[in-house]
Amino acid sequence: MTANRQTFNLTKIVAGIVLGMGVLAASVVLGVNYAVDQAVGIDARTKAEDWAKYFINTLPDLDRLLATGKLDERQNAVVATAAKVGNVFRFKLYDAAGNELLESDAAKFDRNAGNDHLDNEAKEVAETKLARIALNDGSKERNMPPLYAEAYVPVFKANGALRTIVETYVDETRVASFFKTTFQALAISLGLGMALAFGAPTLAFLLRTKQAREVKQRVEFLASHDPMTSLLNRRSLAERLLQRIATRPADNCLAVVFLDVDDFKLINDSYGHEAGDEFLKHVASSITAFCQPDDFVARAGGDEFIITLGRDTEDSVMATVEAMMTAVREPLTARGHRISGQVSAGVHILGNTVTSVEDALHNADVALYQSKLDGKNTARLFSDEMEVRMRARRELELLVREAARDRSFELYYQPLVDVRSRYCLGFEALLRLKNKDGVPVPPTVFIPVAEQIGLIEEIGNWVIEEATRTAALWPDAMYVSINLSVKQFASGRLAATVRAALENSDLAPGRLELEVTESLLMENTATVARQLAAIKAFGASIAMDDFGTGYSSLGYLWQFGFDKLKIDRSFITALTADENKARDILDTIVTLAHRLGMKVTAEGIETDRQASILEALSCDQFQGYLYGKPLPMGDIGAYLLQRFHAVAIAPVSGGFPGGPLRRTPGSGLRGRHRLRAWPFTFPVS
Numbered sequence: 001m002t003a004n005r006q007t008f009n010l011t012k013i014v015a016g017i018v019l020g021m022g023v024l025a026a027s028v029v030l031g032v033n034y035a036v037d038q039a040v041g042i043d044a045r046t047k048a049e050d051w052a053k054y055f056i057n058t059l060p061d062l063d064r065l066l067a068t069g070k071l072d073e074r075q076n077a078v079v080a081t082a083a084k085v086g087n088v089f090r091f092k093l094y095d096a097a098g099n100e101l102l103e104s105d106a107a108k109f110d111r112n113a114g115n116d117h118l119d120n121e122a123k124e125v126a127e128t129k130l131a132r133i134a135l136n137d138g139s140k141e142r143n144m145p146p147l148y149a150e151a152y153v154p155v156f157k158a159n160g161a162l163r164t165i166v167e168t169y170v171d172e173t174r175v176a177s178f179f180k181t182t183f184q185a186l187a188i189s190l191g192l193g194m195a196l197a198f199g200a201p202t203l204a205f206l207l208r209t210k211q212a213r214e215v216k217q218r219v220e221f222l223a224s225h226d227p228m229t230s231l232l233n234r235r236s237l238a239e240r241l242l243q244r245i246a247t248r249p250a251d252n253c254l255a256v257v258f259l260d261v262d263d264f265k266l267i268n269d270s271y272g273h274e275a276g277d278e279f280l281k282h283v284a285s286s287i288t289a290f291c292q293p294d295d296f297v298a299r300a301g302g303d304e305f306i307i308t309l310g311r312d313t314e315d316s317v318m319a320t321v322e323a324m325m326t327a328v329r330e331p332l333t334a335r336g337h338r339i340s341g342q343v344s345a346g347v348h349i350l351g352n353t354v355t356s357v358e359d360a361l362h363n364a365d366v367a368l369y370q371s372k373l374d375g376k377n378t379a380r381l382f383s384d385e386m387e388v389r390m391r392a393r394r395e396l397e398l399l400v401r402e403a404a405r406d407r408s409f410e411l412y413y414q415p416l417v418d419v420r421s422r423y424c425l426g427f428e429a430l431l432r433l434k435n436k437d438g439v440p441v442p443p444t445v446f447i448p449v450a451e452q453i454g455l456i457e458e459i460g461n462w463v464i465e466e467a468t469r470t471a472a473l474w475p476d477a478m479y480v481s482i483n484l485s486v487k488q489f490a491s492g493r494l495a496a497t498v499r500a501a502l503e504n505s506d507l508a509p510g511r512l513e514l515e516v517t518e519s520l521l522m523e524n525t526a527t528v529a530r531q532l533a534a535i536k537a538f539g540a541s542i543a544m545d546d547f548g549t550g551y552s553s554l555g556y557l558w559q560f561g562f563d564k565l566k567i568d569r570s571f572i573t574a575l576t577a578d579e580n581k582a583r584d585i586l587d588t589i590v591t592l593a594h595r596l597g598m599k600v601t602a603e604g605i606e607t608d609r610q611a612s613i614l615e616a617l618s619c620d621q622f623q624g625y626l627y628g629k630p631l632p633m634g635d636i637g638a639y640l641l642q643r644f645h646a647v648a649i650a651p652v653s654g655g656f657p658g659g660p661l662r663r664t665p666g667s668g669l670r671g672r673h674r675l676r677a678w679p680f681t682f683p684v685s
Contacts, residue, residue, distance in 0.1 A: 036179045044149030044170045045133050046212050051088045052153040052166035054219040066095050066164060081227055085219055090169040096162045098123035122165050125152045129162060145171040226299040229284040237298035238357050241308050252310050255317040256360045258346040258368040261303035262376040271337045278334035279341055286327035290320050314349055321345050321379050344371040345379035366390050396449055399435060404455045409433055411466055412630035417622050419615050426479035429467035430630050456487040461497050468505040470633055481513040489527055495534035509539030517545050565593040569604025583613055590617050
């Protein structure tokens, strides 16, 4: 009985101990879980509030986004990188009423959607103006971390009014695991002493504090620096430049430099964006290598950099800039490619008078623009005249863009006449443009601009379409000649464009002549030759314009097999200065062209003496003011009526396009006669 009682008591004790241990274990587990939840909640709140502060301070023009729901390019750049900061993997932005404006992984903006985007939690935060933090188990959710915090953080204006609400999703998996491990170790180690019991949470707190401090430092760094190059961002540089302007010594030469990579898109397209990023880092290191402690360097965005330099003299500033540009030109190896690039620079030296940061940056940008216009890979110093030229240039760019958009260019046509009969063989189509006051803009001015801003192919295609459509209305014996720009060959679609224009206008290919210059052929011989061969294959003719002004004309004549050679007007003008020498040169050109089976056109004929000499040299065609200035389409009929009394009824078959207009022998045509497809009637003698 006693033994049984002892056994029973022992069992109760053991059971009590086990129960007590179970209760203690359960209490420890509950306590640990509660402590973990509290610690993780505090950590999540700190991260969410720090991140919201970073995002709002970094996002430019927030009020406009809240009002319109539209992101601009700079805001897009901030959104693209914001989720990479700290442990925030997703975020949303709400207006002061709780309507969703932005979601980082599914950009949604619809101000007209009413309450479709009203978030209940955000609405509650808007009403209470208190943050909401919730921990969620993401282990069963797709693409979510095992444990994450969903935090709604209100952001207030200076007057205390609610400005916006930022919702962040913070990955707390590692933090929770850390705290859980720490507190479990703490519970197990309670028996080892109070010192260890108090030491573990202290260590955990210190580690958490360190982690929070590191996140905060990272947020602050990203708010003022470029993440890729670690250079200052534009806003931070502007703030420091403002201080530098206010405190600079009187004898110090302070300069602002804009540096831009030439043809950076070509580097990205050729080697990939990752290699392009490596090149930008190379540019950053090349710049900073020549900077002094008081100099500042920023990446303004894309491939543009801003530098402030303090030197003793202007020459020293320019020497530093040239050294930076030389260092950038050094090739680098990135992603298995050897990459070479160059930069253009614009420099503004701040004078003794007070200059605003905005003016200094603007003037350096103007100088950079001039550097690009001057051929790139150069450094230009700002001047007041440069500002005037830039304004005029941008007005001209706008004029060209509007003319291309509205098709408000004009085509004028200059006659080409047969030397022997003086009959009109055809016309050369010449592009014309007038400014808003109706004043003509010289082609030598607006065509290079069209080429530089990438519109010349579009404009050139319009010229081909319009000129062939117009020429189809002329008598069958007449042809049209069109000048080509080198940029029209870049896409490789020129032959298809010409063919389509001929088919749409129903103009016979033999009535089309395309003029190319030697400078065009020097750009990309193989590409140009392939497209010219395709054009010749379906019957159009090719002429070399401005012959004699290049360096390798004879080689090009041999290689491309031109149908016609146009003598540059400078040789015709030379007849007045030294007739004998100029005559010998012209005789050589004409003889050479004829032996190669080409017709010869002399352009720039202005006097009877010039015409007489070239006729004696067996030149085939004339063009110049002596036979007619460029005419709008509506004046061509009057020109022919005034100048010629005999015309052809049928096209001349065979030979070079545009045979002379002749009266058919024995036709007995008198009085009035309408030529086929000619839009007016005129007398025939």
